[in-house]
Amino acid sequence: MPILGTLASQFAGKPFTSFESIASATGTGSSGTITFSSIPQTYSSLQIRCVSQLSATKGYTIVKPNNDSSTSNYTFHSTYGDGLTVTSDGYVTGSLGGSYSIYSTGATSELSDNVAATILDIHDYASTNKYKTFCSFTGYSNNQSTNNLIFLISTLWLSTSAISSLTIEAQGGNFTTKTTISLYGIK
Amino acid sequence: MSEAPTKVVVDCSTGETQIIPLTAEEIAQRDQDAAAYATAQAEREEAEAATAALKASARAKLIAGTPLTEEEAAVLVI
Numbered sequence: 001m002p003i004l005g006t007l008a009s010q011f012a013g014k015p016f017t018s019f020e021s022i023a024s025a026t027g028t029g030s031s032g033t034i035t036f037s038s039i040p041q042t043y044s045s046l047q048i049r050c051v052s053q054l055s056a057t058k059g060y061t062i063v064k065p066n067n068d069s070s071t072s073n074y075t076f077h078s079t080y081g082d083g084l085t086v087t088s089d090g091y092v093t094g095s096l097g098g099s100y101s102i103y104s105t106g107a108t109s110e111l112s113d114n115v116a117a118t119i120l121d122i123h124d125y126a127s128t129n130k131y132k133t134f135c136s137f138t139g140y141s142n143n144q145s146t147n148n149l150i151f152l153i154s155t156l157w158l159s160t161s162a163i164s165s166l167t168i169e170a171q172g173g174n175f176t177t178k179t180t181i182s183l184y185g186i187k
Numbered sequence: 188m189s190e191a192p193t194k195v196v197v198d199c200s201t202g203e204t205q206i207i208p209l210t211a212e213e214i215a216q217r218d219q220d221a222a223a224y225a226t227a228q229a230e231r232e233e234a235e236a237a238t239a240a241l242k243a244s245a246r247a248k249l250i251a252g253t254p255l256t257e258e259e260a261a262v263l264v265i
Binding site: 022023024025027028030031032033034035036037038039040059060062069071087089091095096097098100167169171172174183 | 190192193194195196197198199200201202204206209213216217219220221223224227228231234235
């Protein structure tokens with residue numbers, strides 16, 4: 001019975017354990033790849049929350065489950081806006097070898113101290129009988145009327161393998177020290 | 188001589204972080220990914236430019252009261 005007659009009061013003093021930090025990594029300025037290995041298989045979903053900046057120009061950052069680079073295993077579509085127009089596009093298998101689900105600002109693009117923010121959900125990652133769906137919300141504002149970007153991206157990884165590692169690869173340059181990528185597990 | 192590219196590896200079971208040089212295979216894969224991305228991005232930008240040109244042409248024809256092509260009408264009417 002809730003002490004104060006509210007649902008929240010019955011959790012007073014107890015930690016919420018359904019959303020847990022697994023690991024976190026910071027950009028070094030000299031590495032373009034960050035890998036989370038030996039991911040525990042005990043959660044129902046994974047979530048990546050990151051702020052990211054590339055040392056070169058802005059662009060996509062690839063996420064590869066189990067370091068899989070096979071172009072036949074990825075298909076994705078996205079809707080994105082730049083502050084003026086909204087566009088939609090998609091790629092079927094055979095073109096790109098990874099999930100293009102994170103967008104990063106560039107240290108040489110527009111505002112040099114700006115970072116892009118991303119929330120990426122990877123559902124049922126430990127399953128061994130279904131393909132895996134990635135859903136991300138990523139983008140940045142750039143204090144300009146049109147040169148901003150916000151994406152909603154859905155990726156399908158056509159593999160029934162459980163995900164035990166995630167490799168995050170910059171497309172152009174390295175991750176600057178303004179980058180922080182955190183991995184969470186959801187029970 | 189430039190430094191060898193590296194990767195940051197975080198072992199989620201131990202919390203240990205290592206910085207490891209990329210292998211020749213990993214460097215080749217990274218270059219391949221970058222090339223594929225550049226191609227895909229160029230194709231996307233080309234498609235966007237073509238659509239923008241069609242819209243501009245359609246708008247100009249609407250204002251002038253001249254007939255639109257089927258492609259021009261298609262970008263204005265969903």
